[in-house]
Amino acid sequence: MTNILVEWVIKTVVILLILVTAVAYLTFLERKVMGWIQLRVGPNRVGPLGLLQPLADGLKMIFKEDIIPSQSNKWLYILAPALSLVPALMTFIVIPYGSEITLFGRTIELHVTRMNVGLLYIFALTSVGVYGIVLAGWSSNNKYSLMGGLRSSAQMISYELALGLSIVSVLLYSGSLDLVEIVNKQGGWLGHTGWNVFRFPLMFVFIIFYIASLAETNRTPFDLPEADSELVAGYHTEYSSMKFVMFQMAEYLNLITSSSIATALFLGGWNGPFVGRLPILGPVYFAIKALALIVTAMWIRYTVPRFRYDQLMRFGWTTMLPIAIINIIITATVILLFP
Amino acid sequence: MVPLSWYLAVSALLFTIGAVGVFIKRNAIAIFLCIELMLNAVNLTLVSLSGFFGDVGGQLFVFIVMTVAAAEAAVGLAIIISIFRNRESLNVDEVDTLKL
Amino acid sequence: MEKASTIIFIVFAAAAVLSALNILLQRNPLYSALSLIVTLLSLSALYLTLHAEFIAVIQIVVYAGAIMVLFIFVIMLLNVPAVQPQIEKQKGLRYLAIPFAGILIAETFYVVLSIGKRTMPSVPVGTEAQAVGTTWSIGTSLFTDYLLPFEVTSVLILMAVVGAMVLARREGD
Numbered sequence: 001m002t003n004i005l006v007e008w009v010i011k012t013v014v015i016l017l018i019l020v021t022a023v024a025y026l027t028f029l030e031r032k033v034m035g036w037i038q039l040r041v042g043p044n045r046v047g048p049l050g051l052l053q054p055l056a057d058g059l060k061m062i063f064k065e066d067i068i069p070s071q072s073n074k075w076l077y078i079l080a081p082a083l084s085l086v087p088a089l090m091t092f093i094v095i096p097y098g099s100e101i102t103l104f105g106r107t108i109e110l111h112v113t114r115m116n117v118g119l120l121y122i123f124a125l126t127s128v129g130v131y132g133i134v135l136a137g138w139s140s141n142n143k144y145s146l147m148g149g150l151r152s153s154a155q156m157i158s159y160e161l162a163l164g165l166s167i168v169s170v171l172l173y174s175g176s177l178d179l180v181e182i183v184n185k186q187g188g189w190l191g192h193t194g195w196n197v198f199r200f201p202l203m204f205v206f207i208i209f210y211i212a213s214l215a216e217t218n219r220t221p222f223d224l225p226e227a228d229s230e231l232v233a234g235y236h237t238e239y240s241s242m243k244f245v246m247f248q249m250a251e252y253l254n255l256i257t258s259s260s261i262a263t264a265l266f267l268g269g270w271n272g273p274f275v276g277r278l279p280i281l282g283p284v285y286f287a288i289k290a291l292a293l294i295v296t297a298m299w300i301r302y303t304v305p306r307f308r309y310d311q312l313m314r315f316g317w318t319t320m321l322p323i324a325i326i327n328i329i330i331t332a333t334v335i336l337l338f339p
Numbered sequence: 340m341v342p343l344s345w346y347l348a349v350s351a352l353l354f355t356i357g358a359v360g361v362f363i364k365r366n367a368i369a370i371f372l373c374i375e376l377m378l379n380a381v382n383l384t385l386v387s388l389s390g391f392f393g394d395v396g397g398q399l400f401v402f403i404v405m406t407v408a409a410a411e412a413a414v415g416l417a418i419i420i421s422i423f424r425n426r427e428s429l430n431v432d433e434v435d436t437l438k439l
Numbered sequence: 440m441e442k443a444s445t446i447i448f449i450v451f452a453a454a455a456v457l458s459a460l461n462i463l464l465q466r467n468p469l470y471s472a473l474s475l476i477v478t479l480l481s482l483s484a485l486y487l488t489l490h491a492e493f494i495a496v497i498q499i500v501v502y503a504g505a506i507m508v509l510f511i512f513v514i515m516l517l518n519v520p521a522v523q524p525q526i527e528k529q530k531g532l533r534y535l536a537i538p539f540a541g542i543l544i545a546e547t548f549y550v551v552l553s554i555g556k557r558t559m560p561s562v563p564v565g566t567e568a569q570a571v572g573t574t575w576s577i578g579t580s581l582f583t584d585y586l587l588p589f590e591v592t593s594v595l596i597l598m599a600v601v602g603a604m605v606l607a608r609r610e611g612d
Binding site: 115116117120121123124126127128130131134138146150153154157177 | 469476492493496497499500503504505508511512515516573574
Binding site: 341344345346347348349350351352353354355356357358359360362363364366368369371372373375376379382383386387389390393394395396398399401402403405406407408409410411412413414416417418419420421423424429 | 460
């Protein structure tokens with residue numbers, strides 16, 4: 001019993017450390033990608049090739065003054081960034097990073113826990129993450145924050161529908177809500193032909209899932225509620241210093257989460273060439289695929305203009321939702337006709 | 340192992356708190372919240388009995404109760420919004436124009 | 440192991456009851472709604488101790504993640520002031536509530552606990568419960584034995600959507 005507990009604790013700590021570092025360097029990567037797309041070099045002054053930039057940013061943020069508006073609701077104001085950040089961190093315990101490695105004579109499975117309802121658990125956490133934004137908008141005692149918070153959370157709950165329905169198509173193929181099972185079924189010849197993207201209706205479902213997850217995480221082109229030039233930065237207008245950092249971390253963590261889930265569901269997770277012989281390659285392939293999706297999201301951010309809010313909601317309800325439902329019907333028909 | 344009567348006791352407590360809330364609160368939305376609390380207490384009873392008897396019907400009933408609660412919350416809040424638009428106040432003691 | 444499950448039950452049951460009491464004690468409806476969210480999350484943990492994993496997660500997704508978000512939107516949009524002017528029609532009734540609440544609690548406890556003792560011994564939750572709480576078992580019974588309630592529920596939701604849209608519309612839209 002204690003062996004299992006110690007294993008869990010060590011895995012969780014390792015994942016937490018990797019995630020926090022990844023979030024810090026994602027901010028750096030974003031600015032670099034932004035620079036390359038705009039034909040300029042990104043930040044390159046701090047440290048060799050600019051690699052210590054996140055450190056400089058972090059120090060700057062720590063030294064900023066931490067303001068709590070006087071008429072705001074103090075406890076909710078402090079609770080809101082935590083409500084945004086903690087669910088984003090909690091999703092990583094069900095995602096499989098590899099099959100099994102043998103270390104110090106023990107076989108360690110590379111996922112923290114294995115739940116029967118793993119996918120639904122991720123949905124539950126996404127639904128709870130909406131509260132952070134809504135409470136942040138309301139507790140700042142600021143009209144612009146309230147409008148930004150309500151708009152942002154309405155957008156998130158609208159696109160949760162398209163997200164969930166697009167996952168149902170994957171579930172029809174895999175027959176289980178357990179992410180470990182879903183990834184295990186995506187092996188194939190040389191580890192890459194069994195991926196879910198290569199099955200017939202699922203290639204379109206992948207696009208729907210990706211667009212819905214961009215809307216879920218409030219990334220451009222769906223970032224009207226929090227963009228800097230609209231609504232005075234939306235729900236995090238009144239936040240400064242460490243609480244603002246927590247919101248930014250939550251946003252990047254949500255981006256990493258949705259890319260990791262897309263990798264696990266559609267791109268075969270840790271499957272890849274020669275992963276059976278060298279199980280340590282599993283996490284490497286997973287990281288490469290997730291990183292590719294993240295860089296694509298950043299690429300889209302600096303290429304496509306923003307949606308207006310009513311266009312965004314209309315797109316979510318009248319276009320994405322029907323397409324997701326039609327995809328479920330087509331997937332079910334294909335499975336029945338060609339078992 | 341936790342005996343069944345403990346789960347049923349928690350459910351009874353939650354139901355009573357919800358019922359008392361419906362009686363003493365005057366804000367329409369607070370009354371609604373207490374109604375949702377009563378529905379959840381019943382859900383707890385159903386799930387605990389389903390677990391102790393090994394019957395899936397209890398959990399299925401809970402599924403349907405949740406759906407009905409969602410539908411009722413949507414319509415009820417729409418009614419509350421229209422009442423608020425007409426009289427600028429959510430005090431249920433003031434919604435008595437149909438009284439004799 | 441036994442101790443651990445008892446402690447988990449007591450912690451989450453206490454959290455559920457205390458936050459339910461907090462719903463009654465708060466004047467601002469937003470704080471009552473937030474207390475109800477804590478109650479819903481504690482109930483979800485209690486469902487997990489009963490091995491009802493599907494219902495536990497669905498409770499968070501549907502109840503705490505959708506219905507309560509709806510409540511909070513309405514509270515924030517209507518922007519109801521916390522303390523409303525009191526027009527108490529009959530002032531004394533509020534003090535009668537506590538003894539009657541006590542009587543109600545005593546009655547429910549008597550009924551519930553006597554059922555538990557008389558009809559069956561407390562059977563521990565075991566592998567039967569584990570087999571019952573899975574998504575597979577609920578899904579198969581929902582679509583085979585209980586198909587009619589499922590279809591009726593979908594019509595009910597349609598009615599609710601149309602009804603809510605019609606009721607909340609402004610005049611002249």
